Amino acid sequence: MRNLFRFFLKQNFVLLFMLLGALSIWLLTKSHTYHRAAIVNTTSNFTGGILAFGASIGDYFRLKETSNQLAEQNARLQEKLYFYEHLNDSLLIELVDSVGFEYIPARVVSNTVHLRNNYIIINKGSKHGIEKEMGLVSPSGIAGIVIGVSENYATALSILHTHARLSIKFSKNNQLANLVWHGKDFKKGIVEDIPTHLSPAPGDTLVTSGHSFIFPEGIMVGTVLEYFEQEGRGLNEASIQFSTDFNKLKYVYVVNNRNQNEIEALLKLNVYE
Amino acid sequence: MNSYAKNAIRFVLLLLLQVFIVNNIRIGGYINPYVYVLFVLLLPFSIPGWLLLILGFGMGLAVDLFMATPGLHAGATLLLAFMRPAVIRLVSGAQSPDTDESPGISDKGKRWFITYSFTLILLHHTVLFFLEAFSFARFTDTILRISLSTLFTELIILLIVFFITKPKK
Incomplete structure (x- = not known):
């Protein structure tokens, strides 16, 4: 009888763990669909x-x-x-x-x-x-x-x-691209989807495109640090320095x-x- | 001071320490110590399992509320609480303690406490950083974050424990 009681107590421990664990995962996944707030x-x-x-x-x-x-x-x-x-x-x-x-x-x-x-x-x-x-x-x-x-x-x-994605443009020629952050350095971001015919030089400025309706057009985003050409892909990437010191x-x-x-x-x- | 009051005060102090001081430590973007886990590490040996789980989950959730990361710290700290009895059994060998004492260095020794805390902190940080990344992408980056942060958390926790332990006469 004592052993049986012990067994249930032990299982309770595991059950409660699984219950609270499921609750954490639920909260976590909910927060990942971030715009659902x-x-x-x-x-x-x-x-x-x-x-x-x-x-x-x-x-x-x-x-x-x-x-x-x-x-x-x-x-x-x-x-x-x-x-x-x-x-x-x-x-x-x-x-x-x-x-x-x-x-x-x-x-x-x-x-x-x-x-x-x-x-x-x-x-x-x-x-x-x-x-x-x-x-x-x-x-x-x-x-x-x-x-x-x-x-x-x-x-x-x-x-x-890592879920932030923003429509931006090069201020010198109004070409559109997307800004993302890969989660390493708070000073640097990555610009994706740069058409290959563009070759941004270090120091080029990037501003918001105004296409998302969240930001007005022309708010400063940052300047190009390095441009990466990717073989066999239609779109290139560049790393940028944020103008905001986060x-x-x-x-x-x-x-x-x-x-x-x-x-x-x-x-x-x-x-x- | 009774055990309840002592632990309640620890809960509040460690939460404030985490949110206001430790969260502002930014070294190279990789080191984020999470010293609040000390609360769970220091709960008495004799605490009932269900209470251990709820307090672990609660501590994590309290940190989550301040960091706007619902579920993240709650989940990782819950796992720490879940594994705590097993780790205590593992590091204590044959005679597992079942007293109202808190795990510490005064009666158990430095070596015991370091093995005990390091195992659980490593476990907590591993789960935490993988849950935060929510994928196995950038694996080496996550591993680097886990190892550096674990070392710093352990270091700060040891400093606190040495500081609060009364010297033996």
Whole structure:
């Protein structure tokens, strides 16, 4: 009898292990279909609040760096403003185009760069108008895509994520390619699907294409480091240096494409007709 | 201080240490120590199996909540908890301990604790990094991450254990 009891106790141990194990795998696979936003639940106000507290301590040590970054961005924006102020009417259409995007400033409360799949948590949420599928840009370039929102916080998929894929273009000739990250160096990304007739040189700049409707066109992505030609394939790859320093990410802007819903509705319409 | 309070405090302290300090250690992009596993390593010998599993899973899940990686640390730490009794039996030989004591260096010795902790940490990190990659692609890269991170986790855990152990009189 005692042995039987022991046997059941032992089996209970294995059964409970299998049950909890299945639960972990389920959670894990759910989080891998990232745009289904299983992670919403984990971006709770509770953990967000604790992370924000931790980030606020670290803030004081980076004040100088942060203010430099913002000053640099200010300078760049001043330059742009000057350009738009002296624009003639025929180019005004471009200006009207860019008004479709709204920028919501936010602070990063948690960010990693050393994992295979990195996430950025920011201190703005649904209360501030953040929604899923909005882009995240840093003062120096792209940063991520919002995938989960709670009332006061939001989780974004970092560009440093093996599932992140972004449509980009070469700024010198507008040729399209795709940006991915292979999970090694947080400073370097890979550009795939470069047509063979292009031969990018080191130093060429890459910007967002605007085709994903998440990011406006022309946001800085990075510069080409090395170009790889692949024998017998129609498309080549290149490694690039990100313009954003993900390790120092502190202040970001959430980009809201005011026309996104309209564009998506239009695309759907075309599919069904 | 009773065992419950002691372990509850360990849970909170190790979680905070992991989330705020250790997660910010970035050396070469390969080394991510996960010292929170020390919580499971230090649970008393006599803990019932079901509680061990639930606490292991819970610790992992708590880390997951902060790192936005649902299921990842929970799964790996659950396996660590599951294997713990077997590893204790293996390293202790014939006389398996069944006391309210926590595994430590004071009564078991340094060598025992290092074998015990290293085996379980290696197991935990192997599962963790393969689950994170979610494939066997870039195999050598994953192996490198596992070995470097295991060494660093072991090192930090030993430092903590030496620090919290009262010297024998």
